[in-house]
Amino acid sequence: MKIGVLAIQGDFAEHIAxxxxxxxxxxxxxxxxxxxxxxxxxxxxxxxxxxGKLATDYGLMEPLRQFGQRHAVWGTCAGAxxxxxxxxRNQPLLNLMDIxxxxxxxxxxVDSFEADLDIPELKQVTxxxxxxxxxxxxxxxxESVNGDAKILASVADGRIVAAQQVHLLATxxxxxxxxxxxxxxxxxSLAD
Amino acid sequence: MExxxxxxxxxxxxxxxxxxxxxxxxxxxxxxxxxxxxxxxxVMALERVPADIxxxxxxxxxxxxxxxxRIMDAxxxxxxxKCRIGHFVEAQILEAIGVDYIDESEVLTPADEANHxxxxxxxxxFVCGCRNLxxxxxxxxxxxxxxxxxxxxxxxxxxxxxxxxxxVLGDIRRLxxxxxxxxxxxxxxxxxxxxxxxxxxxxxxxxxxxxxxGGVATPADAxxxxxxxxxxxxxxxxIFKSGDPAxxxxxxxxxxxxxxxxxxxxxxxxxxxxxxxxxxxxxxxxAEKIAGRxx
Numbered sequence: 001m002k003i004g005v006l007a008i009q010g011d012f013a014e015h016i017a018x019x020x021x022x023x024x025x026x027x028x029x030x031x032x033x034x035x036x037x038x039x040x041x042x043x044x045x046x047x048x049x050x051x052g053k054l055a056t057d058y059g060l061m062e063p064l065r066q067f068g069q070r071h072a073v074w075g076t077c078a079g080a081x082x083x084x085x086x087x088x089r090n091q092p093l094l095n096l097m098d099i100x101x102x103x104x105x106x107x108x109x110v111d112s113f114e115a116d117l118d119i120p121e122l123k124q125v126t127x128x129x130x131x132x133x134x135x136x137x138x139x140x141x142x143e144s145v146n147g148d149a150k151i152l153a154s155v156a157d158g159r160i161v162a163a164q165q166v167h168l169l170a171t172x173x174x175x176x177x178x179x180x181x182x183x184x185x186x187x188x189s190l191a192d
Numbered sequence: 193m194e195x196x197x198x199x200x201x202x203x204x205x206x207x208x209x210x211x212x213x214x215x216x217x218x219x220x221x222x223x224x225x226x227x228x229x230x231x232x233x234x235v236m237a238l239e240r241v242p243a244d245i246x247x248x249x250x251x252x253x254x255x256x257x258x259x260x261x262r263i264m265d266a267x268x269x270x271x272x273x274k275c276r277i278g279h280f281v282e283a284q285i286l287e288a289i290g291v292d293y294i295d296e297s298e299v300l301t302p303a304d305e306a307n308h309x310x311x312x313x314x315x316x317x318f319v320c321g322c323r324n325l326x327x328x329x330x331x332x333x334x335x336x337x338x339x340x341x342x343x344x345x346x347x348x349x350x351x352x353x354x355x356x357x358x359x360v361l362g363d364i365r366r367l368x369x370x371x372x373x374x375x376x377x378x379x380x381x382x383x384x385x386x387x388x389x390x391x392x393x394x395x396x397x398x399x400x401x402x403x404x405x406g407g408v409a410t411p412a413d414a415x416x417x418x419x420x421x422x423x424x425x426x427x428x429x430x431i432f433k434s435g436d437p438a439x440x441x442x443x444x445x446x447x448x449x450x451x452x453x454x455x456x457x458x459x460x461x462x463x464x465x466x467x468x469x470x471x472x473x474x475x476x477x478x479a480e481k482i483a484g485r486x487x
Contacts, residue, residue: 007212007449008212008449009211009212009213009231009233009448009449010209010211010212010213011208011209011211012211012212013211014208030449030450030453045208045209046209046210046211046212046213046233047209047210047213047233047234047269047270049228049231049268049269050213050231050232050233050269050445053229053230053231053445054231054445054446054449057446077209078209089268103268104268107290108264108290108291108292109202109206109270109291109292109293109316109317110197110198110287110290110315110316111197112197112202112205112206113195113196113197113199113202114195114196114199114201114202115194115195115196116194135201135202135205136202137202137205137206137208137209138206138209138270138292155195156195174205177201177205177208
C-alpha cells in the first residue's frame with residue numbers, strides 16, 4: 001500500500017513518520033502528478049487558507065476532488081476544513097465531505113487543549129479498549145454532518161470532532177502528534 | 193473527560209502546524225490581510241519592521257496592544273507578537289490579549305541582560321532566537337516551544353541566517369555521531385541542559401520546530417534556508433520594504449513549499465519588482481548588530 005501526504009504546508013512530516021512506523025510506504029504530494037499510483041491520501045494540519053491557496057495555484061483542486069471520489073482521504077484539522085463543503089467563510093474547499101465546519105471554534109491558541117475521546121469504531125477496528133488521547137490546536141469543530149456523513153467522535157460538551165463519510169475521514173484533532181497509531185491504522189483499513 | 197490547556201504538547205503543536213510555511217512581519221491590519229491572502233501561515237504584529245527599528249534607533253518595545261488586537265481581528269491565521277528579552281510583564285500583557293505566540297525577541301531592546309523569561313509559567317507558547325545549538329537548548333530549557341535562527345534582522349542580507357542555520361544544524365549532526373559518554377562534556381561546551389542534549393541526539397533533530405529568520409528577502413533566500421534544513425521561514429522587512437509586497441509575499445510562500453523544485457523557483461522569482469534595499473552585514477559596525485543580544 002502506498003499513501004500520499006499533501007505536503008503544501010503543515011505537519012506532513014509527522015504523518016509520514018506515523019505511516020513509516022506502520023511499515024506503509026508514504027510519499028509527499030505537492031503537484032497533481034504526485035497523486036498517481038496512490039491508495040489513499042492524508043491532508044495534514046496546518047493553515048487551511050495557505051493549503052487552499054497553493055492547491056488552487058498549482059492546479060490540485062480538481063485532481064484532489066477526483067482522487068477522493070475513488071480513494072480514502074483523511075483530513076486532520078486544516079485538512080478537515082479543506083475537505084468540507086462549508087467553512088462559513090470564503091476560501092477554497094474540496095467539497096468532498098458533506099460536513100459544515102467552524103474554524104477556530106474553541107478559541108485562540110491559549111484555548112488549545114488535550115482530552116481523551118471515546119471512539120467506539122476505532123476500538124472495534126483496532127481491537128483495543130483505551131480512550132484516544134487527542135490534541136486540539138486552534139481546532140475547528142464539525143458543526144453538522146449531512147447525507148452519508150456520520151459522527152465518529154465528540155468532546156464532552158457534545159461538539160463533533162470527527163466524522164466519516166464512507167471512505168472519507170475528518171478529524172478536528174491531530175493523531176499524528178501523539179504516539180498512538182490507532183487512528184492511522186483505522187484510516188489504512190479504509191484505504192485497503 | 194477533562195480538557196487540559198497550556199500543555200507543552202499544544203504549545204509545541206501549534207509550531208508544528210506552521211511548518212513548511214512563511215511567517216510575515218506586518219505593521220497594519222491591511223498588511224496582515226495582504227500576508228494572509230498571499231498564503232502566510234501566520235503573521236507577526238509589530239509597530240515597526242526591523243529595518244525601521246534600525247533606522248530610527250531609540251528603545252524598541254512591545255507594540256501597542258490596540259494595534260495587535262486590530263491585526264488579530266483582520267485575519268484568521270495565527271498572530272504572533274514580540275516582547276523584549278526578559279520583559280515578562282510585556283509577555284503577560286500579550287498573553288492577556290490572546291496572541292497565539294510570543295516572540296521573546298532580540299529585535300527589541302533587551303530588558304534584562306542576564307536572564308530570559310521563565311516561559312514555563314505561561315499558557316501562551318514562545319518562540320526564541322538562537323545562533324547555535326547551545327542557545328537554542330537554553331531557550332527550550334526555559335520553556336520555548338519553537339526556535340528560530342536569528343540571522344541579522346532588518347538587513348536583507350541572508351549571510352547571518354545561513355551562518356546560524358549551518359551552525360545549529362552542524363552542531364546537531366556532530367551530536368548525532370557522538371558516543372553517549374561524550375554528551376555531558378558536549379552539554380558543558382554548549383552551555384545547554386544535559387537532558388535536552390540527550391533528547392536532541394535521540395531525535396536526530398531539535399526537540400521543537402526550528403524556523404530561519406533575519407535577512408530573508410527573496411524566494412531564493414527562503415528556499416536556500418529550507419534546503420539547508422529548517423522547518424519554515426520568517427520574513428520581516430523583506431516583504432513590506434519591497435516594491436510589490438503582495439507579489440513578493442506570494443512568491444516566497446510558493447518557494448517554501450516547492451523549495452526543491454528549481455523550475456518552480458525560477459518561475460516565482462520572475463518580475464517581483466524592487467527588493468528591499470539591503471545592508472551588507474560584513475560592513476556593519478559591531479555595535480549595530482542585534483544577533484548578539486540573548487544570553
